[in-house]
Amino acid sequence: MTPQPIIHHIDDALLMAYSAGTLPEAFSLAIATHISMCDECRATLESFDAVGGQVMEDQSPVTMHDDAFAKTMAMVGKQSIQRPKPANDIPSVLVGYIGGSLDDVEWRALGGGIKQKIILAGRDATARLLYIPAGQSAPDHGHSGMELTLVLRGAFKDESGHYRAGDIEITDDSVEHTPVADEGEDCICLAVTEAPIRFTSIFYRALQPFFKI
Amino acid sequence: MGMIGMQTLEKDPSLNSAVDDRVVSEDLKEKADPVTTKTADQWGSYLEAIKSTHDVAAFEALFGHFAPRIKSFLLKSGADANLAEECAQEVMVTVWNKAHLFDPTRASAATWIFTIARNKKIDALRKSSRPEPDELPWGPDHQPDQADVIALQQETDRLGRALSELPEKQRKLVERAYFGDLSHRELADETGLPLGTIKSRIRLALEKLRHAMS
Numbered sequence: 506m507t508p509q510p511i512i513h514h515i516d517d518a519l520l521m522a523y524s525a526g527t528l529p530e531a532f533s534l535a536i537a538t539h540i541s542m543c544d545e546c547r548a549t550l551e552s553f554d555a556v557g558g559q560v561m562e563d564q565s566p567v568t569m570h571d572d573a574f575a576k577t578m579a580m581v582g583k584q585s586i587q588r589p590k591p592a593n594d595i596p597s598v599l600v601g602y603i604g605g606s607l608d609d610v611e612w613r614a615l616g617g618g619i620k621q622k623i624i625l626a627g628r629d630a631t632a633r634l635l636y637i638p639a640g641q642s643a644p645d646h647g648h649s650g651m652e653l654t655l656v657l658r659g660a661f662k663d664e665s666g667h668y669r670a671g672d673i674e675i676t677d678d679s680v681e682h683t684p685v686a687d688e689g690e691d692c693i694c695l696a697v698t699e700a701p702i703r704f705t706s707i708f709y710r711a712l713q714p715f716f717k718i
Numbered sequence: 719m720g721m722i723g724m725q726t727l728e729k730d731p732s733l734n735s736a737v738d739d740r741v742v743s744e745d746l747k748e749k750a751d752p753v754t755t756k757t758a759d760q761w762g763s764y765l766e767a768i769k770s771t772h773d774v775a776a777f778e779a780l781f782g783h784f785a786p787r788i789k790s791f792l793l794k795s796g797a798d799a800n801l802a803e804e805c806a807q808e809v810m811v812t813v814w815n816k817a818h819l820f821d822p823t824r825a826s827a828a829t830w831i832f833t834i835a836r837n838k839k840i841d842a843l844r845k846s847s848r849p850e851p852d853e854l855p856w857g858p859d860h861q862p863d864q865a866d867v868i869a870l871q872q873e874t875d876r877l878g879r880a881l882s883e884l885p886e887k888q889r890k891l892v893e894r895a896y897f898g899d900l901s902h903r904e905l906a907d908e909t910g911l912p913l914g915t916i917k918s919r920i921r922l923a924l925e926k927l928r929h930a931m932s
Binding site for chain 2: 526529530564567582
């Protein structure tokens with residue numbers, strides 16, 4: 506999907522948890538979107554799915570009810586099968602959460618040209634789109650818990666490296682990072698956090714209660 | 719010829735006794751290829767039979783093998799007996815309905831059915847949905863290359879052996895990860911997890927994917 510090779514990938518523990526189906530939906534969304542753009546992580550995921558298949562296969566069978574097969578046959582053909590959504594400038598899995606393309610997002614200004622849009626506010630994790638104008642830096646922030654930042658458009662740099670479309674940055678609460686968008690193109694990221702972000706700048710901290718960031 | 723296809727079935731004690739040489743359709747027997755049956759995924763060929771001819775006998779064989787294991791898996795993942803029974807039936811309904819999407823070059827039958835059971839588990843137990851990666855552009859409609867099917871099965875067999883040969887403690891950890899007993903943080907911190915063993919299979923999977931895309 507992306508012309509350039511993806512350098513920053515999802516680590517094995519997260520991929521295994523995604524395969525096992527134990528992650529909050531917001532994290533799964535970032536991972537599914539990255540995998541849609543990254544064949545290497547897709548291959549790794551398929552290996553972890555094979556592990557899951559083996560674990561299931563190895564379970565000692567538990568007897569089904571006598572009428573289970575008859576009941577199942579009575580139900581076949583009646584489930585609706587979802588058709589994949591049409592392709593877009595971003596992976597289809599994300600289109601469903603945004604409700605359109607990146608150009609249709611109704612942004613909410615955070616000041617300094619930075620904008621955001623919360624697309625999934627779960628009980629244990631939140632997914633948001635973050636818009637950083639070219640050359641601008643997003644507020645320096647730390648956060649409690651894990652954060653995934655997936656670049657959808659443009660690119661940014663921070664203390665740990667350079668991230669382009671398809672790259673995903675995985676940070677934990679020991680890291681305070683200041684993403685700076687590359688010159689030339691505005692940067693849009695999908696950012697997923699475990700708990701509310703705590704901005705270190707007093708200005709943004711004051712805004713936090715109002716913008717739910 | 720037909721008997722070759724049945725050999726693996728006879729080894730499985732949990733199989734529904736209704737499935738024997740009499741009820742498996744002629745169509746399925748013709749599919750059995752003497753060169754590939756030793757390594758190719760028998761359950762996969764049953765899925766192919768459901769896909770191509772809506773073969774009820776093949777489905778009953780799959781049901782006999784997988785439904786009790788799905789139920790067991792769901793019970794260990796925290797479902798009560800009624801929910802596990804109901805979900806196992808619903809997973810098998812999806813197996814029938816989506817058999818046309820099964821791609822034997824990408825997953826074994828057990829792997830594919832696991833992904834359906836896993837999604838059902840998230841749906842029923844966590845009351846949540848699971849964002850899925852987009853399908854690959856070539857989709858499931860391409861004609862599977864038998865060499866790729868066999869290669870995938872050999873890799874799956876190797877992975878299965880590698881897992882079964884793990885020390886008990888490590889194997890239990892892997893199981894707990896899939897039952898949902900380990901959070902992703904515990905998983906990341908867990909040094910005893912044999913991720914290296916699993917990774918050893920990944921190089922091949924990646925090469926296969928690249929080959930398929932070129």
